[in-house]
Amino acid sequence: MERAEKKNDISVVIGFKDWGVERLLLSVKSILKSFGNLKGEVIVSDYGSEHPGLLQAQIEDLGAIYVYTSTNGTWSRSRALNAGFAVSTGSVLISTDADMLFTPNAIETISNVVLGTARTAVVLQCRDLPQKYDAEGINKFGMDWESFESVSTLRPRWGMGGMMAVRREDFLGIRGFDERMEIYGGEDMDFAYRIQRLGSRIHWIEDRNVRMFHMWHASSRNAAAETAEGKTAIETNREITMNDKSFIRNTRHWEHKPADALPLASIVISTYNRANYLSDSLNSVLAQNASEDIEIIVVDDGSTDNTEEVVSSLNDSRIRYFKREKSGIAAARNFAATVSRSRYTVIHDDDDMMPIDRVESHFKALDGGTAGTYGGWIDFSDETGEIVTVNPGKDASLGALLFSGKVLAHATLMLPTSVIKSVGYDELLRSGSDYNLAIRLARAGIRLKHTGNIHLIRRLHSQQVTTQDSVIQKASARLTTTLAIDSIPLSNQATIRQNVAKLRPVELTVRDDLATYVRRYLPDHLVDRCIRIGKILSAELFLQLSREKPSSCISIKRIDNKLEDYSLYVLGASLEQIRILEANSVDFELVDSPFVPGRSLLEQVMDSEIDHYLTNSEAELCIVRRFEYAVDDELGAESDVLMQVKTGEEQINLVIKVILDSDELFDQISSQNLNALTRAELYVSKSSKFKF
Incomplete structure (x- = not known):
């Protein structure tokens, strides 16, 4: 989502999903009244709520901006905040939560510190309100700042307090919150560490007129920690925060990238x-x-x-x-x-x-x-x-x-x-x-x-x-x-x-032996590569590989006692095919080709699969189905092929049905009008019904 509005002094982003709407509305109201003489915007980033329509109307009626992101159901505060900042226009970017109340002019004071002090990020210590002041209580008693001051408890500085304000260029410089982080835990701390590594200092603001109060509610973090998924996410976040010393993140993919972000x-x-x-x-x-x-x-x-x-x-x-x-x-x-x-x-x-x-x-x-x-x-x-x-x-x-x-x-x-x-x-x-x-x-x-x-x-x-x-x-x-x-x-x-x-060479981290490692990257004329992929590729990805080098892809699927073993061989793989696989995060290995020149690849595959089956199973016979896709003048034709396979002294004649299917992949291939594109899949399975 992009916005072409005039630039603001301040953008405040609140991440949200499905809970505490009344708290959220109170928080937005307090922030809108805290900009003072500066021009500001509040962006509510709804990250996957089930019923966003009503909330959008409520947020926009207050004068705030509503952004919705459809998700797979997993909550990520980091991604929610980034999604909000992706449409922001402020020079100062402030992240906070949907349960925080800010005193009048607090955001103005915070932003002036950021704007007036070079390489400074501002953090505000949170004050927890007692149970009386949940959303219902605040709606009942009103925004009584003096009462809040007298009954609140200062939260220890073990975290970042629930609010952080940074210059826009610094947020862009570290590429936002780390989008690997999910559920809850460590996002603000990790962000603060990275801002410091960038060269900015963290300033805890001390001002009697600048307060952030946390509305009481049952702990969502504790609830998340009780689930296996939540525990894993919190531990992963902790590992990132404590052990990843880099400061520029989201390098492979920044899902929610602002339009003015510089190239990596x-x-x-x-x-x-x-x-x-x-x-x-x-x-x-x-x-x-x-x-x-x-x-x-x-x-x-x-x-x-x-x-x-x-x-x-x-x-x-x-x-x-x-x-x-x-x-x-x-x-x-x-x-x-x-x-x-x-x-x-x-x-x-x-x-x-x-x-x-x-x-x-x-x-x-x-x-x-x-x-x-x-x-x-x-x-x-x-x-x-x-x-x-x-x-x-x-x-x-x-x-x-x-x-x-x-x-x-x-x-x-x-x-x-x-x-x-x-x-x-x-x-x-x-x-x-x-x-x-x-x-x-x-x-x-x-x-x-x-x-x-x-x-x-x-x-x-x-x-x-x-x-x-x-x-x-x-x-x-x-x-x-x-x-x-x-x-x-x-x-x-x-x-x-x-x-x-005394200097010694640095110890390198290379996952393959060096000869294999280099083979991945050598120019095509210097190497004959055979790649094995142990997974079924999407039709689109298979087409990309085949389009780059027709007739180079042979796929095999074995079924032995209900256990499947799938292999896709790319013969004479080019650098471009490797690039396609790596760009799509497909794991593969460079192997010696199991095929010899001078014979039909399909015949060799079928021979080797039949041999594998008869050697590694107790069955006396097998059925092999071959699906061959080819763009030629005989699309849709069917034919029988007679192949002979010997087991010991006995010769078995196998009738192998060749079927030219018309499924989705075949339709795609046909629509591309590709010549000499061939794909073979072999299915080997036991059958008592087979007669010969």
Whole structure:
């Protein structure tokens, strides 16, 4: 839902679902009277109430805004608040609950503190009212603020009190409340920790005229904690709050994202006459599991090949292409920083690939005090596809960069865009500006943290700068190193060298062996992949895979003693097919192909399944049904196929019915008018009725 209204000073969001309507109405009324001279809005975010119509009318009659989100029934305070802030227009964003009362002008005072003090978030301590002052009692006795003051109990500061006020840019900077959190527990605390890691301080406001009172009601949190689902959710929330030290969340998917939110990251690729490599590089970025909310900046440094055509062919709105007169890679990267729309820049090269989780891993490792993150890299030969070297990287420091090798590769870095703008690449250096930047960052005290992951699958080929411009690059590195070492007192250099000598490569987290890991990302011409998927895919997803590479998908379903074993094999799987699977969070494994060239794949599958069945069951015979979908001139035709299978000395003739179905999937395939699209499913089961 989007609103095109004028901007407010304040937006207050209340999350709500199905309970305590009278409390909610009282809360909204009190907030609307607390804006003072500031312009404010109250947004009630109804997250899945069963009967929203009546409530909407009541809220809007008060002059507040009503937002409804349909859900699967699970309550999430985090998502409810985010859904409200997604349509907000305020410079100050305030979250609170449906059972809080605010004294007149309280919100005005709170907001003025936020607006008037740089990098400050305001928290207000809650005061609990006794049972007499439930919604019914307050409606009966009225808003008696003096009485509330005298009978209320100050709630201890073990939490965030039920209200938090932040600048809009800070809310957007940490990407709202963590949408993994459900039911209740820890949302405000986690949000406050993340605001602090962003660089803001938490200010508990102390003002006799600024009060927030909690209306009495039976504890909803206690009720939630009594259910198994509630206990699990509360424990999960606690785990996130206490152990996740990152501060930028919702990286894969921010369900309720405000329209003015910046992209999660700008992936910057500067390129010159690398059209033959660029599509692999770009596709690896587009395949990121955090690719939904990124921008890709391609700076073409005066290419004379078909670079622009390659970029245009991808037809993706996330790619922003800039062609400039040739000025060098340093100038191209500096230019990218000036057009970036994100707070963070991920540096990537035009001839390399990044693993699917690279962008996400940058943000998982980004904690308070860390400016940027980087990872390891693997070099492979563009001629053979073989791994040449595995480079885990080392903990980065000025000493490590000067006196040790293979600390970091520049194209594994993510940095704040503001840092690149302020420090910048040295455009006087024809080559080696990346190493020069790393040294200057270290000298400036910019802290970089290793993520523990591989960030780059680096292609070794004859057109690399390292190969074509190695003399200039090495001379540039020597000059940068000499100048940096000369700035270190001689008395300190020996100690630094001794400490650096103790550095060991970072221990990497890789779920597969490295050879298998690299096979996922190698260019298609260098590897023959066979993928096995152990689940049934949706018709739409199957079509995506098959459309990318027709006749590559063979699916098998076994039924042995009522136990089903399903496999989908993707033969000769392309990078695009891997991208499709990973973008849809489908687990798969790279396996050796169970099929041999030179024979019909369907025949091989049927042979292997019949053999499997007769080998692994006590039955003397079996029935195999094959469903084959093919777009050709004989749609709907039926035929019998005679196959012979031997068991021991006896030969069994099996009649196998080939049926061209007309179900939903078949209709979709037909409507696409795809040629040579084949799908086979084999069902193997026992049957006493079979005669031969």
